[in-house]
Amino acid sequence: MVENRPWLTLLAHVVLTFGVALVAFPVWIALVASTHEPSTFLSGVVPLWFGDNAYDSYATMLSAGISTSGAPPVSGMLFNSMVMAILIAVGKIAISLTSAFAIVYFRFPFRQAAFWMIFITLMLPVEVRILPTFEVVAGLGLLNSYAGLTIPLIASATATFLFRQVFLTIPDELTEAARIDGAGPLKFFKDILIPLSRTNIAALFVILFIYGWNQYLWPLLITTDDGSYTIVAGIKRMAEVAEADPQWNFIMATAVMAMLPPVLVVLLMQRLFVKGLVETEK
Amino acid sequence: MAGISIDRVSKVYAGGVSAVREVSVDIPDGAFAVLVGPSGCGKSTLLRMIAGLEAITSGDVTIGARRVNDLDPADRDIAMVFQNYALYPHMSVRENLSYGLRNRKTPKDEIARRVQAAADILQIGPFLDRKPRALSGGQRQRVAMGRAIVREPAAFLFDEPLSNLDAKLRVQMRAEIKQLQRRLGTTSIYVTHDQQEAMTMADKLIVLNGGVIEQEGEALDIYRRPATTFVAAFIGSPPMNLIDARVAGGRLLVGSAVVADGVGMADGAVTLGIRPEDLEPGGGGLDLTVDFVEEMGAERLVHGLHEGQKVIVTLPPDYPLGERLRVTAPGDRLHLFDPATGRRLDA
Numbered sequence: 001m002v003e004n005r006p007w008l009t010l011l012a013h014v015v016l017t018f019g020v021a022l023v024a025f026p027v028w029i030a031l032v033a034s035t036h037e038p039s040t041f042l043s044g045v046v047p048l049w050f051g052d053n054a055y056d057s058y059a060t061m062l063s064a065g066i067s068t069s070g071a072p073p074v075s076g077m078l079f080n081s082m083v084m085a086i087l088i089a090v091g092k093i094a095i096s097l098t099s100a101f102a103i104v105y106f107r108f109p110f111r112q113a114a115f116w117m118i119f120i121t122l123m124l125p126v127e128v129r130i131l132p133t134f135e136v137v138a139g140l141g142l143l144n145s146y147a148g149l150t151i152p153l154i155a156s157a158t159a160t161f162l163f164r165q166v167f168l169t170i171p172d173e174l175t176e177a178a179r180i181d182g183a184g185p186l187k188f189f190k191d192i193l194i195p196l197s198r199t200n201i202a203a204l205f206v207i208l209f210i211y212g213w214n215q216y217l218w219p220l221l222i223t224t225d226d227g228s229y230t231i232v233a234g235i236k237r238m239a240e241v242a243e244a245d246p247q248w249n250f251i252m253a254t255a256v257m258a259m260l261p262p263v264l265v266v267l268l269m270q271r272l273f274v275k276g277l278v279e280t281e282k
Numbered sequence: 283m284a285g286i287s288i289d290r291v292s293k294v295y296a297g298g299v300s301a302v303r304e305v306s307v308d309i310p311d312g313a314f315a316v317l318v319g320p321s322g323c324g325k326s327t328l329l330r331m332i333a334g335l336e337a338i339t340s341g342d343v344t345i346g347a348r349r350v351n352d353l354d355p356a357d358r359d360i361a362m363v364f365q366n367y368a369l370y371p372h373m374s375v376r377e378n379l380s381y382g383l384r385n386r387k388t389p390k391d392e393i394a395r396r397v398q399a400a401a402d403i404l405q406i407g408p409f410l411d412r413k414p415r416a417l418s419g420g421q422r423q424r425v426a427m428g429r430a431i432v433r434e435p436a437a438f439l440f441d442e443p444l445s446n447l448d449a450k451l452r453v454q455m456r457a458e459i460k461q462l463q464r465r466l467g468t469t470s471i472y473v474t475h476d477q478q479e480a481m482t483m484a485d486k487l488i489v490l491n492g493g494v495i496e497q498e499g500e501a502l503d504i505y506r507r508p509a510t511t512f513v514a515a516f517i518g519s520p521p522m523n524l525i526d527a528r529v530a531g532g533r534l535l536v537g538s539a540v541v542a543d544g545v546g547m548a549d550g551a552v553t554l555g556i557r558p559e560d561l562e563p564g565g566g567g568l569d570l571t572v573d574f575v576e577e578m579g580a581e582r583l584v585h586g587l588h589e590g591q592k593v594i595v596t597l598p599p600d601y602p603l604g605e606r607l608r609v610t611a612p613g614d615r616l617h618l619f620d621p622a623t624g625r626r627l628d629a
Binding site: 171173174176177178179180181182183187191192195196198 | 333334335354355356360361362364365366368369370371372381382385386429
């Protein structure tokens with residue numbers, strides 16, 4: 001459709017610009033705040049340009065943390081978050097791939113029932129079952145561990161449905177050709193299905209990595225030890241100092257560093273993702 | 283190398299639908315057998331049962347001397363070429379060809395040798411490192427054949443392999459497939475719905491309809507002596523004219539016209555079959571009102587009506603046509619069928 005209505009174009013641009021500003025402004029404030037003295041933000045006037053304290057804020061947070069508010073160094077928390085996000089993304093993808101494989105390619109009793117049981121886990125995210133799940137995890141002695149952080153979040157095959165749909169689009173003849181070529185079920189899974197779902201796996205990894213990275217409530221609940229804090233939950237602990245003013249420059253520096261890994265994952269994976277979307281032929 | 287024997291094989295699906303009924307056929311070693319029939323006649327089901335992709339409800343399939351009913355497709359020593367090629371899209375042509383061999387733990391140098399040999403035969407050498415999507419339809423078809431050849435199996439199974447190609451390429455590929463099969467001497471079963479493809483390729487033609495074999499034999503024999511009205515109408519293009527007729531006092535009558543005399547058959551209704559190319563102008567046979575004419579270039583197809591019954595006649599392209607046309611056929615080119623059962627009467 002070719003249209004030439006200058007006012008409409010202008011309006012569209014105004015709306016879009018406003019939207020971008022709305023999203024970007026808080027990020028900007030965080031970036032700016034992380035470069036000022038702790039006191040600057042408490043004066044009531046929010047600066048809009050960088051200060052000269054950037055090195056101090058970031059170096060302190062990365063190496064030492066703020067002991068007064070019980071915040072460990074950011075580097076450790078970043079590492080914990082990274083491990084958690086990767087374990088959740090990889091775990092969920094592994095579970096979903098195998099369960100979708102079973103449901104699509106094998107005839108077993110109660111196959112449909114199994115599928116719907118898996119599907120129902122979509123309705124039971126951790127937040128809904130948080131108390132019983134905490135009870136179970138505590139009972140198993142998994143508090144303050146990566147296992148405790150990730151397993152309850154992995155245990156829902158969110159992406160089974162997605163992979164089921166992907167597998168259903170793979171022509172039967174391809175499966176049959178592989179059977180005639182002597183590929184057993186696992187070989188077929190490894191040599192044909194996984195390479196053909198590569199792009200979907202990449203897309204899902206991006207989504208699940210961010211999901212895992214942004215986990216807040218669950219890590220807050222089950223990590224009680226400095227060494228196992230994750231960064232998103234850690235920010236909250238910093239802001240909640242008891243008898244002092246929050247040190248906004250440090251908090252904001254942490255927030256900026258917490259934002260970086262998801263951004264990097266999106267940027268890096270996007271290339272694979274788009275390349276994959278172009279190659280649609282199966 | 284091995285013959286294939288199918289003994290009273292049936293396929294009944296879970297819903298009780300019977301796709302193949304008690305089919306028995308022997309395919310000698312090295313023969314090119316073609317299963318032909320309209321869609322839904324059970325030809326693909328039969329092929330898939332031979333391949334092992336479909337369970338056999340009853341009966342036996344033997345390849346060579348082995349009963350293969352309970353063997354996996356991979357253990358039956360067959361290779362299959364699919365309608366949509368079924369090439370692995372993420373593998374290069376070379377990987378596509380060697381995948382089956384790698385799964386069978388064939389030594390690397392042996393794989394390389396066979397892939398190279400197949401690539402030479404099929405002239406796909408230049409594409410070995412491309413992905414299937416970078417190939418044209420005909421090239422993909424060749425790769426699919428190559429995947430079958432490298433395996434050096436006891437039998438090739440083809441499931442309508444040419445139906446995705448355009449008409450010109452199809453004619454070319456069917457000649458190539460036939461030549462290739464001659465050269466390799468591998469027993470082959472080829473499924474198609476295209477009777478022309480079936481006629482031109484088959485050493486042994488098997489016409490299926492409704493899950494049973496209507497007729498089997500050499501293509502020309504079937505063409506010359508169709509056993510049923512179904513085969514008569516299915517094999518040959520344009521199809522054989524099937525006309526309601528009757529025998530009365532030794533004379534064969536279509537409406538009021540006498541088509542033949544001295545028919546040694548009891549009086550009663552018959553179905554008369556005449557191929558369009560066997561009808562010649564002149565004589566005192568059928569009196570046609572010309573309905574319309576299809577110009578084929580090399581010949582013209584005249585669609586006419588004889589007392590309300592449709593008749594097609596093949597005539598030379600320059601034959602002068604009027605409103606009416608009288609045609610007759612030599613006595614030995616008339617086929618008589620029982621109108622109730624459709625079976626040939628002079629079998």
